[in-house]
Amino acid sequence: MTRILRWAIPLSALPVLALLAYGxxxxxxxxxxxxxxxxxxxxxxxxxDGPPLSLEAQRGKVVVVNFWASWCYPSCYEEAPAxxxxxxxxRDRGVQIIGVDIQDTVDAGQKFIQQFGLTFPxxxxxxxxxxVDYGVYGVPETFFVDRRGRIRAKHVGSxxxxxxxGHIEKLLKEAT
Amino acid sequence: VTxxxxxxxxxxxxxxxxxxxxxxxxxxxxxRSTLIESAQHAAVxxxxxxxxxxxxxxxxxxxxxxxxxxxxxxxxxATPFWYRITAVWGALEGSIILWAWMLSLYTLLVILRxxxxxxxxxxxxxxxxxxxxxxxALVMTVSAPPFQRLSPVPLDGRGLNPLLQDTxxxxxxxxxxxxxxxxxxxxAFAMGALATGRVGDAWITxxxxxxxxxxxxxxxxxxxxxxxxxxxxxxxGYWAWxxxxxxxxxxxxxxxxxxxxxxxxxxxxxxxxxxxxLVILTFLLTLFGTFLTRSGxxxxxxxxxxxxxxxxxxxxxxxxxLTALTLLAVRWDVLRSEGTLxxxxxxxxxxxxxxxxxxAAAFTVFFGTVFPLxxxxxxxxKVSVGAPFFNQxxxxxxxxxxxxxxxxxxxxxxxxxxxxxxxxxxxxVTLGVVMALVCFVLGVxxxxxxxxxxxxxxxxxxxxxxxxRATRARLRMGETLFPAMGGLLLRHNRRYGGFLVHLGILVIxxxxxxxxxWSVQTETTLKRGESAHLGGYQFRFDGLSGRQxxxxxxxxxxxxxxxxxxxxxxxxxxKKFYPQDQAPIAYVDYRLxxxxxxxxxxxxxxxxxxxxxxxxxxxxxxxxxxxxGLVVTLGTVLAVLPDRKAPR
Numbered sequence: 001m002t003r004i005l006r007w008a009i010p011l012s013a014l015p016v017l018a019l020l021a022y023g024x025x026x027x028x029x030x031x032x033x034x035x036x037x038x039x040x041x042x043x044x045x046x047x048x049d050g051p052p053l054s055l056e057a058q059r060g061k062v063v064v065v066n067f068w069a070s071w072c073y074p075s076c077y078e079e080a081p082a083x084x085x086x087x088x089x090x091r092d093r094g095v096q097i098i099g100v101d102i103q104d105t106v107d108a109g110q111k112f113i114q115q116f117g118l119t120f121p122x123x124x125x126x127x128x129x130x131x132v133d134y135g136v137y138g139v140p141e142t143f144f145v146d147r148r149g150r151i152r153a154k155h156v157g158s159x160x161x162x163x164x165x166g167h168i169e170k171l172l173k174e175a176t
Numbered sequence: 177v178t179x180x181x182x183x184x185x186x187x188x189x190x191x192x193x194x195x196x197x198x199x200x201x202x203x204x205x206x207x208r209s210t211l212i213e214s215a216q217h218a219a220v221x222x223x224x225x226x227x228x229x230x231x232x233x234x235x236x237x238x239x240x241x242x243x244x245x246x247x248x249x250x251x252x253x254a255t256p257f258w259y260r261i262t263a264v265w266g267a268l269e270g271s272i273i274l275w276a277w278m279l280s281l282y283t284l285l286v287i288l289r290x291x292x293x294x295x296x297x298x299x300x301x302x303x304x305x306x307x308x309x310x311x312x313a314l315v316m317t318v319s320a321p322p323f324q325r326l327s328p329v330p331l332d333g334r335g336l337n338p339l340l341q342d343t344x345x346x347x348x349x350x351x352x353x354x355x356x357x358x359x360x361x362x363x364a365f366a367m368g369a370l371a372t373g374r375v376g377d378a379w380i381t382x383x384x385x386x387x388x389x390x391x392x393x394x395x396x397x398x399x400x401x402x403x404x405x406x407x408x409x410x411x412x413g414y415w416a417w418x419x420x421x422x423x424x425x426x427x428x429x430x431x432x433x434x435x436x437x438x439x440x441x442x443x444x445x446x447x448x449x450x451x452x453x454l455v456i457l458t459f460l461l462t463l464f465g466t467f468l469t470r471s472g473x474x475x476x477x478x479x480x481x482x483x484x485x486x487x488x489x490x491x492x493x494x495x496x497x498l499t500a501l502t503l504l505a506v507r508w509d510v511l512r513s514e515g516t517l518x519x520x521x522x523x524x525x526x527x528x529x530x531x532x533x534x535x536a537a538a539f540t541v542f543f544g545t546v547f548p549l550x551x552x553x554x555x556x557x558k559v560s561v562g563a564p565f566f567n568q569x570x571x572x573x574x575x576x577x578x579x580x581x582x583x584x585x586x587x588x589x590x591x592x593x594x595x596x597x598x599x600x601x602x603x604x605v606t607l608g609v610v611m612a613l614v615c616f617v618l619g620v621x622x623x624x625x626x627x628x629x630x631x632x633x634x635x636x637x638x639x640x641x642x643x644x645r646a647t648r649a650r651l652r653m654g655e656t657l658f659p660a661m662g663g664l665l666l667r668h669n670r671r672y673g674g675f676l677v678h679l680g681i682l683v684i685x686x687x688x689x690x691x692x693x694w695s696v697q698t699e700t701t702l703k704r705g706e707s708a709h710l711g712g713y714q715f716r717f718d719g720l721s722g723r724q725x726x727x728x729x730x731x732x733x734x735x736x737x738x739x740x741x742x743x744x745x746x747x748x749x750x751k752k753f754y755p756q757d758q759a760p761i762a763y764v765d766y767r768l769x770x771x772x773x774x775x776x777x778x779x780x781x782x783x784x785x786x787x788x789x790x791x792x793x794x795x796x797x798x799x800x801x802x803x804x805g806l807v808v809t810l811g812t813v814l815a816v817l818p819d820r821k822a823p824r
Contacts, residue, residue, distance in 0.1 A: 006504075006505040006508040007505050009453075009501045009504055009505050010497075010498055010501035010502045010504070010505055012501075013494075013497040013498060013501055016546075017490070017493065017494045017497065019546060019549055019550060019553060020467070020490055020493070020546075020549075021490060022549065022553050023486075023549050024486060024487065024490075071755070074249070074334075
């Protein structure tokens, strides 16, 4: 009896260690936003180039709304090239990326866009109303909106090629 | 060259620590003293190199060397001098370097202190400690390199998280890490005991002071963390059961259990297996704490950035857990108790009960902390476990522990007689009951408050009674009062040091109880000239002002506080706007008092200064928590003083 019991001590550590290992497979930053499944709140904001851009006008496309800021180092700096790559790969397949610069100055935002050579439209959320509507509490945060204008996923933190592709391919397969 | 130099130092330190660990282990097994001496030299070398590395990193901060990525990420040209020093350990990579440095310091101290007096165990302990250092050096060379080069070199850095720009951040991590790393020493000697099979009291008597020191620094780290949270974060609390607070609290609980249970082994030669299990568990929990903060597995306000480092820590955690627990299983046969429990009403059994409660508390905290993970693994549902769970489960446990704190030190060993019980506990129990009745008559209806106050008085009077009797005995021998008391404290420093620590814990308990049961708060929006009323105080909003400071912009509200007497004082809670951060940081204004603290946080405000939203709290008895910390400090100092043999 005690022979079995003694080995129970080291063995008892295994399930705990296994549980912690499992922890690597989940991402605590993947926060379920209550907005997922709801219609994306509409907005019309001025782009850095001048003309206003409205979310409503993108209906029928899969829209990616990415909240960023020039002071958000390093996360926004890490994801900017990935976003630009994604834009080039998907722009002709019915995907629209909109960058929303929040809590920032025009100059710093402009410099950020030039630094990474961003070609997708970027708007300025002056006054922060849109970031409040979307429940943004840190940058970067990214929302994936389907063709019917519903928020389908939210990603907190730097976006990678894989994460982007995963969400977008799924939404592109869906009918309008 | 700083990045290359730093990396070079760390690689050599890694090699030296590995060599030292193997040499000490081989020397211990074969008895070749030249190998052990060589390992000692290696350990000294590791300490020198780690010191050089941390000094180099500090130098890089002081000279704004942005070619080091870590420096660029954690400082700006505007960061004041002291926060460039604290930035050294303000983020992931630097915290590991501090950790490794402290471990190398402890190793050096162990060598200086024990190379003559613990010849059997000490080479093994040195091997274990150098092994742990080697792991941290490996982390720094592979997974979280503090000296990674940043290219191109930026003109300015990103800056330290403004919340960390506080004096609490100078001391909190240092105390906490001294506690965490300190538990490596008893663990290392325990490994020596298991490796040699000498599982008697040698490892316990050798490590008694080390365990107390580690426990003390861990306590201090927790208290300073609470103080930082209280006066910086602005939610008016000092403890939130955040996963990482829990991570530091769990080893505190098992460490406290260990401090008590080793006394039973010293006295009655029981609980050998239990003590070794506790010390292993405590060390594993310190590693678990670092794992939790650095792996990104559980979301927490304390979380550092993630990376491969989590996998490193989990690997090491598994290695240590399986090795140590397997050793325990191998030595099973020599771990039998030599003594037996004679009676349920005895000091042994009270200490055992204390251990059961402390470990139960540690277990519930552990369970609550990893439950979100468990829930997601088993049911696929994300949940979070909040303060109500922890409070509900732990408050009864802690109140029982306080009761045992009164009983344990005075009840007789082996079997307590009715006479022993009456002599030591009649008066304290009476006083406790009277206290409960007085509270009730005065209208205190919170059972938590009544129970804590009654138990506190009960325990305090057991201590007072014991001290009174011992002093009286000395006075009868012809001594005068103060020499008698002083002599008592110094001759029986272990006993009275422990009592003093207990009193400190009681003071903290009163503070926790008071703030829990009697604090009040309100949140309101005021126009200029209007007042808020709370707890007998009146807070009048007089206006806003803005000012540019060294590295932030400050908007302060001015509030005139009165209570009956007009214009008692002026308070100026503020918001600090750091250019590189989106959200402003609250600057709490507070007035500490023995009975209550006034605590103000500025919320939203109109830009023209016509109105402001404020949160006002009157927090009761919170200062007692910090005072209790001082008492614990005094008690610890007394307890670790060198032993004095009683005359004759």
